[in-house]
Amino acid sequence: MLGPVSSKIKSVSKLKYDEKPFEHWGLTSNEVRKITEKKDHGLYDKRMTLKEAVAKFVKDGINLGVGGFVNTRVPAAIIHEIIRKGVQNLTLSFQSNSICLEWLAGAMIIAPEKVSIKRVELAWWGYELIGIAPLWRYLVTNRLVETDDYTNYGMSVRFKAGAMGIPFIPVRDHGGSDMELVNRGKMIVCPFTGQNIYLLPACNPDVGIVHTTAADMYGNARIFGALCTCPEIATASAYTIMTTDKVIPTETIRRYPNLTEIPYVCVDAVVEQPFGCYPGACYGYYWFDMDHLRMYRGICDEFRKTGNKDGLTKYFNDYIFGCETFDDFLEKTAGYKKLRYLRDMDGGQPIYTL
Amino acid sequence: MPEYSAFEMIAFTGSRQLEDRKIVFVGTGLPIIAAMHAQLTHAPNLYMIYEAGSLAPILEIGMPLSVGDTRASRKACFLKGLCAVFELTQRGFADYAFIGGAQIDMYGNISSTIEGSYYNKPDIRFPGSGGAGAMAANCGKTIAIMAMEKRRFCKQVDFITSIGYGDGSPDYREKAGVMGSGPYRIITQQALFGFDEKTRRMKLLEVRPGFTPQQIQAMIEFELIIPSKVPEMAEPTEEDLHLLRDVIDKEGYFLKRVVKK
Secondary structure: OOOOOOOOHHHOOOOEOOOOOOOOOOEOHHHHHHHHHOOOOOOOOOEOOHHHHHHHHOOOOOEEEEOOEEOEOOOHHHHHHHHHHOEEEEEEEOOEEOHHHHHHHHHHHHOOOOEEEEEEEEOEEEOHHHOEOHHHHHHHHOOOOEEEEOOHHHHHHHHHHHHHOOOEEEEOOOOOOOHHHHOOOEEEEOOOOOOEEEEEEOOEOOEEEEEEOEEOOOOOEEOOOOOEOHHHHHHHOOEEEEEEOOEOOHHHHHHOHHHOOEOHHHOOEEEEOOOOOOOOEEOOOEOOOHHHHHHHHHHHHHHHHHOOOHHHHHHHHHHOOOOOOHHHHHHHHOHHHHHHHHHHHOOOOOOOOO | OOOOOHHHHHHHHHHHHOOOOOEEEEOOOHHHHHHHHHHHOOOOOOEEEEOOOEEOOOOOOOOOOOOOOHHHHOOOOEEOEHHHHHHHHHHOOOOEEEEEOOEEOOOOOEEOOEEOOEOOOOOEEOOOOOOHHHHHHHOOEEEEEOOOOOOOEOOOOOOOOEOOOOOOOOOHHHHHOOOOOEEEEEEOOOEEEEEOOOOOOEEEEEEOOOOOHHHHHHOOOOOOEOOOOOOEOOOOOHHHHHHHHHHHOOOOOOOOOOOOO
16 A cells, blocks of 8 residues: 555556555454453453353454464464354464464365455465465465465564554565555654654454463463564454463462563463464474375365365365364374374473473 | 585575674575575574574574474574564664575565466465565565576566565665665576676676576576676585585485475
8 A cells, every 4th residue: 555655666566456445454452452451350260171262252254363483383273173163254364374374264165154264464374395375375366365465574563563552563674565555554754764664553353362382270371482473462462362282380470470471461261282283383392293284285285276175175074173172183183103203303492381 | 526406506605695793584495504504614603593583593403494493493592583583683683684586676676475467366376475575674685596587587576575676776775664785695506696786786796617697698587787707606515515415404305305386
């Protein structure tokens, strides 16, 4: 969206794109604050099942903020339950992700009456080493979703602005690229320096979903390994569902409060789900399962190339709709030996849950 | 000279561009391998940033298979999230961006978002910017790896994802509000490119032994600046190949990859 001020992008770009007036794709900073003000800010037990958490918070038409980064600490178990519950007209917000999004896209293709994605604000959707994401390519080239492109910093700092309670944030990227034309940021002249500076709108999802290393029953969470953008997403969102590999005592949290990356007030549901990122990785516990990602990617690529939904339907019937819980899914797909192998492959990354 | 593959040549050439006592913000694949090679040879005090949040890791449990791989956090000096490392970059602490892309033009503008002329319904959709757009904007200098084909080295990229010198005007990057100085090196298996200081246009720096500048020009849609003397690219030695094959990418995840069209 070209503002009254711009870089010189128009002198080099020949891109065609639809011009649209600015619109919030999630909550405004004022709206999210009002929701927060009405909440119970006491310490109370937020543990529940994944089924209960998703039924309580995930509604049609919401902006869903997805945590993790590509194949790392991705909230796979939560997405798995969201698909089984079903949700329509999702707006997805994230920096970079893989299986979570390809699962939602697969569900939209084989069961559109259950799951549909309306629009996607993102930096990157793919599998890295394993290849491009076939369903992402399918959705966009067939114009089945609306897109809004940012950089990884752009999406991350939009959540950060959301977490800070401010409506926008100035950044040093996007300007002079075609993202300046197509995304919802704006170039302005800095009132202090007189130089061009790009502004990004804050991102406040209705529901944020994150997986953490360990958390207490109130939602105070520790994250080891890269934080990705999980603390910002949890803080920016009106409601946050958190799965954690391990629930730990509050005494432990209070012993080293500096290690709390997400404070309890930002969390609405705590679900203990070991291997909750599988087939993604969780630092200190397990590496990602390349075989499973390759297998699902292959099925999706087959659909993209042939239009035949049989493989995709079978995968969903076996591994998602055919499961009552995420533990069922782990048993059917990975099994003990694979999980043991992935634990070994983590290489003993150091975490601290004492 | 020993036999080497295209990917090995690219990784080796990438390594040669990285100076010691600098920080390189790496993308997945060959940039990681190039930086690891540089650390093991001429640049022991070169450090990496991985965008999920780590600075200066020691990659002792193996080469990270992606920039988000949990291995990329091993024994880092600093481990936070994306905001932290991109803000260090915006602040000026990252010397090199090391990225890739699908298309590039004569001013080093790179596309990794779409192919096609219409954003809302492109012919091909790629993953998107990821970190590349932010790295090309705000790291000190941008190094990119590209496959040399006419449709990739083109007059007009379909979507500028990673900013180069724009239309070549001297104030393009300033008006864009970005902080880094822009494109520095473009690496292919057949040639190494830089940019002319005055015109900001792509310039042939070195060619692989066996290639002539004319052959390189013939693979590119826009006109290159070709100096009267173009030196040959250095080739990896047995020791370099040993490091690449037996120490860095032992399983051959990237160096033995089969390129799919």
